[in-house]
Amino acid sequence: MVRISAMQTRITPTRLLLTCFALLSSVVVCVYALHACGCQHIRVEASQRALPADGREHLAFRVVSNGKVAVEDVSVNDARIRLVQNGNVVDAMFTISVMPGETKLRTAWRRHALTAVSVRFVADTSDSFGDGTPDFLRLHRAEDRMAFRRWFTLLAERQADLPEEERAPEINDCAALLRYAYREALRLHDERWAVATHLDELPFASVQQYRYPDTPLGTGLFRIKPGPYAASDATDGSFAQFADAHTLMALNTYAVGRDLRAAKVGDLIFFRQLEQNSPYHSMIVVGDDANEVVYHTGPIGKGKGEMRHVALSDLMHHPDARWHPVAENSNFLGVFRWNVLREGE
Numbered sequence: 573m574v575r576i577s578a579m580q581t582r583i584t585p586t587r588l589l590l591t592c593f594a595l596l597s598s599v600v601v602c603v604y605a606l607h608a609c610g611c612q613h614i615r616v617e618a619s620q621r622a623l624p625a626d627g628r629e630h631l632a633f634r635v636v637s638n639g640k641v642a643v644e645d646v647s648v649n650d651a652r653i654r655l656v657q658n659g660n661v662v663d664a665m666f667t668i669s670v671m672p673g674e675t676k677l678r679t680a681w682r683r684h685a686l687t688a689v690s691v692r693f694v695a696d697t698s699d700s701f702g703d704g705t706p707d708f709l710r711l712h713r714a715e716d717r718m719a720f721r722r723w724f725t726l727l728a729e730r731q732a733d734l735p736e737e738e739r740a741p742e743i744n745d746c747a748a749l750l751r752y753a754y755r756e757a758l759r760l761h762d763e764r765w766a767v768a769t770h771l772d773e774l775p776f777a778s779v780q781q782y783r784y785p786d787t788p789l790g791t792g793l794f795r796i797k798p799g800p801y802a803a804s805d806a807t808d809g810s811f812a813q814f815a816d817a818h819t820l821m822a823l824n825t826y827a828v829g830r831d832l833r834a835a836k837v838g839d840l841i842f843f844r845q846l847e848q849n850s851p852y853h854s855m856i857v858v859g860d861d862a863n864e865v866v867y868h869t870g871p872i873g874k875g876k877g878e879m880r881h882v883a884l885s886d887l888m889h890h891p892d893a894r895w896h897p898v899a900e901n902s903n904f905l906g907v908f909r910w911n912v913l914r915e916g917e
Contacts, residue, residue, distance in 0.1 A: 625693035632666035699801035705911035721838030723757035
């Protein structure tokens, strides 16, 4: 039997003893559960009242016991909580939203309510790499980085395979293809979205950390002004929906190297051809073994250009050596990776 009591002068045998103490930024709740072996003391300690809205996993609170405790004994009302056993302590690790706000986490011990812990998410302006991309946009979990790569490449390949009249009308050059696939890779992928995108199935899970456009930057996905991230960037035009190929390369990706062997599926390769109206040109690395590329040629003469999906080995033998993706070709700028994938890679 579990008995509860508030702070009263008389304790009845049918109620659970519950005592709450507030100490600075911590909330400590004491619950006494009676067992055959004696009295077990359980308390909930909130780590902080405010946590950064950075999309990372943080310690929200812990359940501490003076006796034996197990993860199975503790439950929380929020699916973003991951419970971790550590001796006689159960840590509640919370994957935080990227949007500022507040939530109330209700905890229970063996189905008996303990307390509600209020957690506030505050705007976060961290930029760990000083590259202009805020940490709340970086995909912190390996599963999310993989989901992004899969959707990004699937969408690019799909556009190459579709008849011209069914392709996204916005794709008229190489940068437009990058913008389209990047944006759509970060959306919630449900049946309505699949129909609009001409997909017959949803083969991968969506990115979980956030869903475009639900971020502090709204629809502004791409950095267009140089410099590390600052709080004012969210409203001063530092981010936009549009960015040309050079801006995507310089402010939204980082260089991996000039050796194609370093490329992963979803990475980009860039060329600079001064003889063209748009000198910077991009291609998306695809294929099971990162051995293919997809790209849009951009306008060719008076024509609007076309989508192409080719093997890297064929590109190596392009009749014009300026398009060979090899280190000795000065027109080849190298392999680049999106800044949002930078953490952990």
